[in-house]
Amino acid sequence: MNHFESVRKTPKTLYRPVHATPVEFLQAVLAAYAKYGRSPEAALQQAQITPSLWQQGTGGEGVERITALQMERLSAYAMHELDDEALGWFSQPMRWGSYGMLLRASLSSPTLGVALQRWCRHHGLLTQDVVLQWQRDSAQARIVLQENRPLGVFRIFCLVSMLRNLHGVACWLVDSPIRLLRLELPFPAPAYADALALLFPGPIGYDAPVACLHLDATHLAMPLCRNETELNDMLRRALYVMVKPYRRDRSLLRRVRQRLRASLSTPYATPQTAQTLAHELHLSVRSLHRLLQEEGVTLQSIKNEVRRERATELLVRTRHPVKQIAAMSGFDNVKSFARAFLGWTGQTPQQYRQQHQPLDSG
Missing domain, CATH: 1.10.10.60 (Homeodomain-like)
Structure with a gap:
């Protein structure tokens, strides 16, 4: 869902994926399978993740990161198999197609600001376990993620994923990277804080009272430049927009x-x-x-x-x-x-x- 894959340049100018996605995110997906009483074996095979990889990651001596592509494949397979795009975060599953519906509802917006307001409002129709609150003044917009029930083992993955997804969608709608004024997260800096710093283009504050994205208000007037055809193309691999920092589709x-x-x-x-x-x-x-x-x-x-x-x-x-x-x-x-x-x-x-x-x- 919300992970980062960078590349390392070799002397032969070849590029290889770097294992940069925290194994804790993988474990959160496995927790979703446990919640629904299902085996994750097929999903792990689809993502080419061996049991030794994620089991060693918890012990601190083995691989503690996986690639973004592995996480993308794992998440996509799990969402289909569990029929829950939220991967167990909420009291009720978020059925397959829910986020596509949110995107379609926002696509006709005249500006990015209107699209984000619609996204926040319509997300509340899908669940009240968490609520996206839209706040704005002359200088900035704030999107507050309010938790209304304990999220348990899913908490960090849920908060990071929802905010990363929202930011990725915003960038895609206007086909432009959008730098954040600030991201606030309501938990201590984790051991993989470096990965989160690569995910979110802007300063990150930890131990905040509530999760919150801060955007420069000048971005809100940007017109949307997507159509239905582009939306359908994107939805075929929507997680790709979410798992990596946004780059313009075309220079x-x-x-x-x-x-x-x-x-x-x-x-x-x-x-x-x-x-x-x-x-x-x-x-x-x-x-x-x-x-x-x-x-x-x-x-x-x-x-x-x-x-x-x-x-x-x-x-x-x-x-x-x-x-x-x-x-x-x-x-x-x-x-x-x-x-x-x-x-x-x-x-x-x-x-x-x-x-x-x-x-x-x-």
Whole structure:
């Protein structure tokens, strides 16, 4: 459910999964099988977890972590087999499809803030053993996880999983990693606190009065950018969104490049601006610039790169006049095009064309 798998780079640049998921989470799933009087043997086989692995983990001398993929497979199999997406946490099972229903109810929300409010409210229709309380002021939003009954051996796994799932869903809905202002957990720091620090992008406080996520209020206005088709695709492997820190489905840089290239390749197309790109990408202009900056680029630098690629291609592969190539590369006049091209390549467009002319052109 809520675990972390990192990778280690070998000298041969191969990547291997690191055993970083606490074995205590595995033991919580096994406790669910015990609660329902079922054998976990098939689930453990599905996840390729041997009895010696988790039994040794409790003794402190063997493996104390498993991989995120193992935990994902174990949890998915257990949820199906036990017909309980909460894996024994609550007084009544949360039947298979419950969290998918919560997602569908939130998908039509205009903004992330509305989607999170709906998630909290509708979760209360599934159980009252724990309640998600939505609180907001001008600076931040807080999602408080209130415990209404003892959760026993499931407590830590339940609290961590619910908050990680909620954060993972929020990131997926807007296709953007969301950093937390703070996470508060109502128990002492466990031995695997390092794994929790990797799960939640932000400072974590322990021994808090209640479990609580703190989000910057500026994220709440972000529009959702998912549709029904994407939701159905995600639900086929929903746990993957929950078990690993979120990464954008597609690089924003790549999507901006694609749109700029398409615009230049389309005759008489209106030039792309920050406003038009932000609208197409379901972002505010401010968020577009900020997210590109996080990827180490600016919108102007991407425009220059795409224009240069377009211009050099046209100069070499066509016999179009330079004036026409300037227009097809997004410039209003030849003078500004020639000045920009000289800055890109150190040559004039005519010099570049002559130097890179195909051998059989004459």
